[in-house]
Amino acid sequence: MSYSLSIAADLHCHTVASDHAYSTVTELAQAAAARGLLAIGCTDHGVGISDSPHIWHFENLHILPDHIAGVRVLQGVEANVMDYTGALDMPDSVLDRLQVVIASMHRGVLREGTEEEATAAWLAIAENPRVDMIGHSGTPAYRYDYERVIPVFGKTGKIVEINDNTFGARSSSAENCRTIAALCKKYRVRVMINSDAHYHEQVGRFPRCLRMLEELDFPPELVVNGSRENFERFLSEKGLSL
Numbered sequence: 001m002s003y004s005l006s007i008a009a010d011l012h013c014h015t016v017a018s019d020h021a022y023s024t025v026t027e028l029a030q031a032a033a034a035r036g037l038l039a040i041g042c043t044d045h046g047v048g049i050s051d052s053p054h055i056w057h058f059e060n061l062h063i064l065p066d067h068i069a070g071v072r073v074l075q076g077v078e079a080n081v082m083d084y085t086g087a088l089d090m091p092d093s094v095l096d097r098l099q100v101v102i103a104s105m106h107r108g109v110l111r112e113g114t115e116e117e118a119t120a121a122w123l124a125i126a127e128n129p130r131v132d133m134i135g136h137s138g139t140p141a142y143r144y145d146y147e148r149v150i151p152v153f154g155k156t157g158k159i160v161e162i163n164d165n166t167f168g169a170r171s172s173s174a175e176n177c178r179t180i181a182a183l184c185k186k187y188r189v190r191v192m193i194n195s196d197a198h199y200h201e202q203v204g205r206f207p208r209c210l211r212m213l214e215e216l217d218f219p220p221e222l223v224v225n226g227s228r229e230n231f232e233r234f235l236s237e238k239g240l241s242l
C-alpha cells in the first residue's frame with residue numbers, strides 16, 4: 001500500500017452482545033493482535049435499539065481487563081441518536097464511565113429527517129462533551145450540511161469516523177464519505193478509520209477507507225489511528241494510555 005499509515009487501532013467493533021454480531025470480545029482482541037493492532041474499542045449498540053445489550057452490559061464493562069491477548073480493549077458504546085435535538089440513548093452517568101463514546105444515527109431508531117434536522121442534531125452533539133466520535137455520518141438517510149457542521153466538529157474536538165462498513169453500503173454513501181473526508185482535510189478535522197466489525201475477521205480491515213484517503217491525499221497526521229504516535233496522543237487527551 002503506497003498510502004503510508006501504520007494503523008494502530010480499530011475503535012468501532014461489535015461483540016455478541018449486539019444480536020447481529022457474532023464474535024466475543026476475546027475473539028475480537030485475538031484477531032486485532034494477529035493483525036498487529038495495539039487497541040480495539042468494544043462498542044456495542046446503546047440501549048435505544050432493539051438488538052442492543054441490557055444497560056448492565058455497559059455498567060459492568062469495567063470488569064474486563066485493560067488488555068486481552070496483549071491488545072488494549074477500550075470500553076465503549078455506539079450510542080444511538082434518538083431525535084433531532086441530539087439526545088442519546090445512554091444515561092450520562094454510564095457514558096461518564098466509558099472510555100470511548102461514538103454517536104451514530106440508525107434506521108429503526110431515528111426516523112428519516114430533513115437536512116436541517118440532521119444538521120441541528122449534529123450541531124447539538126458537537127457540544128456534548130461525552131461524545132468522542134461521530135459515527136458513520138455519511139449515511140444518505142441522514143444527510144446534513146457537511147460544509148457547516150464539519151468545521152464545528154473540529155472546533156469542539158470531535159473525531160469524524162470514516163466507517164468501512166457504511167462506506168460500501170451504497171454508492172451515495174461512498175460519495176458522502178468522500179465529501180466528508182475532503183472537508184475534514186480542508187478544515188483540518190481529525191478522523192478515525194474504523195471497520196465497524198460485526199465478526200472478528202473484519203477487525204482492522206478498511207480497504208475502501210484507505211483507498212479513499214490515499215486518493216484525497218489526506219494528511220496522515222489527522223488520522224487518529226493512523227500511527228501509534230497519533231493514537232497515543234488521543235489516548236492521553238482522555239487520560240488513558242495503551
Ligand SMILES: [Zn+2]
Nearest residue numbers: 078104135136
Ligand atoms: Zn452504526
Ligand SMILES: [Zn+2]
Nearest residue numbers: 012014078196
Ligand atoms: Zn456499529
